[in-house]
Amino acid sequence: SVAEHTLRTALLGFVLAEMEGADAARTAVLCLFHDVAETRTGDIPRMGKEYVQAAPAVNVTADQVRDLPAEAAAAVAGAVDEYEAQESIEARLAHDADRLECLVQAREYQVQGYEQVTPWIESSRADLRSVTAKRLAAACLEVSPGDWWRGFLDQRWHSTGE
Numbered sequence: 001s002v003a004e005h006t007l008r009t010a011l012l013g014f015v016l017a018e019m020e021g022a023d024a025a026r027t028a029v030l031c032l033f034h035d036v037a038e039t040r041t042g043d044i045p046r047m048g049k050e051y052v053q054a055a056p057a058v059n060v061t062a063d064q065v066r067d068l069p070a071e072a073a074a075a076v077a078g079a080v081d082e083y084e085a086q087e088s089i090e091a092r093l094a095h096d097a098d099r100l101e102c103l104v105q106a107r108e109y110q111v112q113g114y115e116q117v118t119p120w121i122e123s124s125r126a127d128l129r130s131v132t133a134k135r136l137a138a139a140c141l142e143v144s145p146g147d148w149w150r151g152f153l154d155q156r157w158h159s160t161g162e
Contacts, residue, residue, distance in 0.1 A: 002035065002038070005035070005101055005102075005105070006031070006032060006034075006035060008101045008104070008105075009031040009034065009094075009097045009098050009101045010028045010031040010032050010097070011028075012031075012097040012100050012101055012104075012136075013027040013028050013030065013031035013093055013094050013096075013097035014027060014028040014031075016093045016096055016097055016100075016130060016132050016133055016136075017089075017090060017093050019132045020089065020093060020130055020132050022089045022090050022093055023090050026088075026090045027090040027093050027094050027097070029079050030079050030082060030083045030090055030091055030094035031094045031097050031098070032079075033061075033076055033079040033080050033083065034080075034083045034094055034095075034098055035098075036057075036061060036064065036076070036080065056084070057080055057083075057084050058077070058080055058081050058084055061076065061077050061080040062077055064076075065077055083095070092129055092130065093130060093133075095127075095129070096127075096128050096129055096130050096132075096133035097133070099124045099125075099127040099128055099133070100124070100128065100133050100136060100137060100140075102120065102124040103120075103121055103124035103125055103137055103140060104140055104145065106120040106121045106124065107121060107140050107141065107145055108145045111144050111145055111146070121141070124137075125137050125141075
């Protein structure tokens with residue numbers, strides 16, 4: 001879902017920023033608003049963008065926040081503007097978080113038996129820019145997505161005797 005993607009992107013963005021020495025809170029905010037325009041335009045896949053062109057995200061967002069109090073509208077529009085410009089380290093890390101979350105999602109499908117996700121994984125990985133995001137992507141490809149949870153449960157049961 002969009003909500004799941006957005007939350008996981010914000011969490012990944014926060015972690016990436018912490019690991020890269022950037023402003024983690026700002027990165028998480030950019031992640032929260034990075035796809036807000038898609039609530040109006042839909043998520044047009046790369047193949048579709050050759051045939052359909054959505055309005056720029058900053059224009060869509062300006063329309064979306066039009067009736068908000070000025071301070072809130074400026075904050076949301078500013079976050080989208082910053083993300084789209086890709087000039088700050090936080091915006092670039094938010095982009096990496098978005099692509100990394102797509103890779104994680106594709107990897108989850110892959111271990112469930114869906115074989116057609118390899119191009120999705122490869123394109124997401126190719127879009128990563130930061131060293132940290134590339135390292136996390138490599139780790140995601142080496143470890144089954146559920147391993148961390150099973151390890152956590154095993155550790156908890158062994159330490160508490162449950």
